[in-house]
Amino acid sequence: MHTTRRSSVLAAIAVAAALAIAGCDEGRRTVRVFAADALAASFRDVEHAFEKQHPDVDVRLEVMGSVMATRLVPLRRGDVLAVADHRLVEKILGEAHAAWVAKFATTEIVLAGHTSSAHRAEISTDNWCEILLRPDVRFGIANPSQDPCGYYARMSWELAQKHYFASRGNPRPLARELHDKCRQEFIAIDANELISAYLNMARVDYAFVYKVHAVDLRLPYTPLPKEVNLGDLALEDYYGTVRVNVPNYRGGTETLTGSAIAFGIALLSDAPNVPDAKDFIRFVLSPQGQSILKVSGFQAISPARVPAWGRVPEFLADLAAPEK
16 A cells, blocks of 8 residues: 555656646747757757747757758658758758748868877868878768768868869879778768767767867867868859769769858748747847857858749848849
């Protein structure tokens, strides 16, 4: 009897706790946001600031790799999608799931290290590729088929070959050398794993990540030239001169064209909470939202740019413009 009474009391406490928790959210509307892992820190700050202005709204932020986030959309209902490559929205989802995407921020590829990275004292913007090719140096990237950070890294190698050698008439295949040196065991599922399980654990000396990763996590990093880092929107056409072949989810390969890194945000077509989702997107694109992004090292794209396959929605008429 004593055991039964104790179990009943514990059950009653559990029920009361559950009701209390539910009561805290009672009456609050939910906005579910699927976001790229590179947006984790800045979007958590956006979430808190938005909820402060909209206390009746609960933002549920789910952070993951951009490819995974995009492929999740047809399987789970959400309101907003924010990815590290705006092109994923058109390529994977299309108008059936998102009528448009707005390019709202850019960053650049950098070479992050740690306090005991090999040759850390001598690596620079000018010699990084030679340092990486030394026999005692290990470096990694995110999986190009799972995370845009991975294929942006591969694109940066092609651009480095063009910048350092091809432009001077030197046929050296630098991109191939880097590809061959980057061992399969040092290709992580995504950039978060690359940093937490490889770089922070000193399994690799260096990792190709976004500048925002390095800023948010306070990682020492070596910047790459603008002709290489994919972070200058004015060099879009130049970046587009390189191609990389990466595995796709079907087991084959696909050819990706170089492009300036441009994060995209979209309202999902089957969003359960359209009004609050629109307010959230407006907040991200607003001066306050942009200032939060800048803390992480993002460069805001203002006004946001909507590629030609979609049209600027009316609720963003003052914050976005058609891409020229």
